[in-house]
Amino acid sequence: MASRPTPQTAPQSLSDTREIRIVSHSTLFYWWPIWVLGFFMALWTMIENHRMAIVPEGSDLTVLRSTEKDVEYIMKVPGKVHTVNGKEVQPTRSLTHAVEESLKRNKQPPEPYEEPFKPRLSQASWMGPVFCVFLILVVFITNVPLRGLWSVIALISIALITVVLAFFGLWDDIFRNLSYLHIYINMAGYLTIATLLLMVWVVVVVFFDQQIYMVFTPGQLRVRTEIGGGETSYDTTGLVTEKHRDDLFRHWVLGLGSGDLTVKTSGAAGHTFTMPNVLFVGWKLKQIQEMMRDKPMVQG
DSSP states (O other), X not given: OOOOOOOOXXXXXXXXXXXXXXXXXXGGGGGHHHHHHHHHHHHHHHHHOOBOOOOOTTOXXXXXXXXXXXXXXXXXXXXXXXXXXXXXXXXXXXXXXHHHHHHHHHSSOOSSOOOSOOOBOOSOTTHHHHHHHHHHHHHHHHHSXXXXXXXXXXHHHHHHHHHHHHHTTOHHHHHHHXXXXXXXXXXXXXXXHHHHHHHHHHHIIIIIGGGSEEEEETTEEEEEOSTTOOOEEEEOTTOEEEEEOOBXXXXXXXXXXXXXXXXXXXXXXXXXXXXXXXXXHHHHHHHHHHHHHSOOOOOO
């Protein structure tokens, strides 16, 4: 007796095994310009390598001697007398010169001794105000959404103010007055702010933001809406997706083309989910729509 042929199963299509993951990021993602700017300011300050002196009240600085290549100053500072290896530094000798002589004689650093000009600080007066302005702008943009018409009004207002100030020649006065605003941050300040913010940014974006997501597979949608919560599955039949990318400053300027995604499930117990701050939302939405058009193949 002839044996029956073994039934063959249809190969599984690529669309049946593919899944598209949508991750909702927190507003902290848009803070990347602050730590980038902080590292840039710190690098600028390090290249300049200017130092800051902290002196008590009543200090005075006068020119002792001036040449074409150099200027020698003398600083009168009220307070304690500097000593090197227990010997008082003479008024006609600099502290640095006395320390160098002590190192040559003793072959070891004098005790006690502390570098008088340690903090690195840029002489550019615009750096501190610019950093503060960028920080305030990022706080405003990430907390006050300007959608649709409001986004256009804000853009037109900024352009109009820029043109009017340039027409009346007021930009020079503004930058000159900003230079009188003494906001100085040393290199360690920029590095501390940028490094701590970068560490928090990486932890939130790479770990915590990944816990709130949607996963689209052929015929099924899995959703997790809170950190530590469970997944909920929905049928994709009659699913409606909608993209929101009308916040010019948050989505395009800071978000590099991000957007908000709204998903509505069908049926009597339909749900609406909003996933804010989705990266590459346009490209991912196109993939989702292509997947939903393809019917999952049934194995024979």
